[in-house]
Each structure stands twice: as C-alpha cells, then as structure tokens.
Amino acid sequence: DAGVIQSPRHEVTEMGQEVTLRCKPISGHDYLFWYRQTMMRGLELLIYFNNNVPIDDSGMPEDRFSAKMPNASFSTLKIQPSEPRDSAVYFCASSSWTVAYEQYFGPGTRLTVT
Amino acid sequence: KNEVEQSPQNLTAQEGEFITINCSYSVGISALHWLQQHPGGGIVSLFMLSSGKKKHGRLIATINIQEKHSSLHITASHPRDSAVYICAGKHSGGGADGLTFGKGTHLIIQP
Numbered sequence: 001d002a003g004v005i006q007s008p009r010h011e012v013t014e015m016g017q018e019v020t021l022r023c024k025p026i027s028g029h030d031y032l033f034w035y036r037q038t039m040m041r042g043l044e045l046l047i048y049f050n051n052n053v054p055i056d057d058s059g060m061p062e063d064r065f066s067a068k069m070p071n072a073s074f075s076t077l078k079i080q081p082s083e084p085r086d087s088a089v090y091f092c093a094s095s096s097w098t099v100a101y102e103q104y105f106g107p108g109t110r111l112t113v114t
Numbered sequence: 115k116n117e118v119e120q121s122p123q124n125l126t127a128q129e130g131e132f133i134t135i136n137c138s139y140s141v142g143i144s145a146l147h148w149l150q151q152h153p154g155g156g157i158v159s160l161f162m163l164s165s166g167k168k169k170h171g172r173l174i175a176t177i178n179i180q181e182k183h184s185s186l187h188i189t190a191s192h193p194r195d196s197a198v199y200i201c202a203g204k205h206s207g208g209g210a211d212g213l214t215f216g217k218g219t220h221l222i223i224q225p
Contacts, residue, residue, distance in 0.1 A: 031210040043200065045212035056212055091157060095210040103147065103213065105157040 004106035006092050012112045018080040021109045024073055025094030033093040033103065034067055034077050043091075049075065082113045117143065118203045120216035128224055133188040135199050135219045143203035146184045147213060148175050151198040160186070162204075191223045 005024040013019055025032045034046040047057040052069045060067070064083070069075040079086055089110050093103040117140040127133055137146065145164040151157045161168045161175040163184070168175050172191075177184040188195055198220050202213035 033210075033212055035213075042217050043202070043213075043215040045214070048210075048212045050209070059212070089155060093157075097209070100162065101145075101204075101210040102159045102162045103210070104159065105149075107156055110155075 006106035006109050010110050016081045019082045021077040021090050023075045023092030029094035029096040031095040032075050035091040036088045038088045084113045087113050117214045118216040124220045126222045131191050133191050135186045137184045137201035139182050139203045145204040147202040148186050149200040193223045193225050196222050
C-alpha cells in the first residue's frame, strides 16, 4: 500500500486566498484525521471522520476552516480566506480496527501564507 | 494544564546510552501512542498501548495505568535514533479517536 497520500506537499499563498489541502487515506481505513503542527502549539487535532462522517470538529479554529470527506478514499481541508497565522504543517492520518487503531500519518503539507 | 506532559523537553546522549523519555497523562485518556518525527518532518507511529509493555527491536514502551504514566526506552542508542519523540493520548475506550499530544522530546544521539 502507498500509505496516506497528501497533496500538495508544499503550498505558498497570499493572505486572503483560498487553500485546499487533499488527503487519500490507506485503503480500507475507516477513520481519517486532520492535524496541524506549529512551533508554538505543537500538534493539534482539527477534525476527524469515521465512515466519512465528521465525529469531532471541536479543534477547527474558526469558520474559515472547513473539511469534507465525500467518499472513503478522499478528504479535503479548505481554508478560506487564508491568513498568515494559518502557516503550519497539516497532517492527515488514517486508522482502522484492522491495525488496532494505530494511526498512520501522511507526509504532511507545509502551508505558508504570506 | 495540558492533558499529556512529556519530559525531558531536550535530551542529548552519547551513542550506546540507555534512553528514557517519560509521559504523564490525565484522567480520561485510555491509551497512549508513542510517535517519532524525524528532521524531515514525517511522523511514524512506534507504539500504541493501554496496558503493560511492548517491545520492538531496541525500543520498549511501558505504561502504568494507576500512576497514569508511560515511558519510552531506547537501548543501545544510535545516532539514527535522533528525532523528536511525541507521546499522545486517546480518550475513547473503543475505536479510534483524535489524539492529544505532548510537546515532544527532542533527542540527539552523538557518535
């Protein structure tokens, strides 16, 4: 299996622009997580899905952030409009009972908002 | 107060030394994950445990549920073990759950 796939790997955008991050979980995994990592706050959970349904979105910073999972093999995290404080590395992870709920992380998307 | 506390924050040791990283967690956390993040940024899951002890190669993870404490040990440390080690707690007893992370321990093993 290719593992969790994220795209793009790097994104540089200007403040006010819309940013869309993409994630393909490991095939067969029914949980998908979005995390954010910054120097100041470390790793934080943003939202997670089970069977494509959002279960906990309490970590989503504000209305500018939205996440969708239209099917079992694809999820997006959208920021609109983006702000410099959104600059971070965004990780996607997936899991399943078949791996005893260990989480497998993607390589991350490094977002820079200027 | 963070639900997951790690120590030390930074650790430098010589090759071959026995390494211990500690993690304390709060009530409500049902399982602990230990993660490794290399300088390139990728995150790898090392262990997930809710009781007892697990071993993989030179890595050993233990958890004491009564004391709400977990440790990650590295035996015969090597420069390639240099990385950030992060413990993370899971709340729900069943299924997967979003993780609450410690601040990480930056480990450097000098040759």
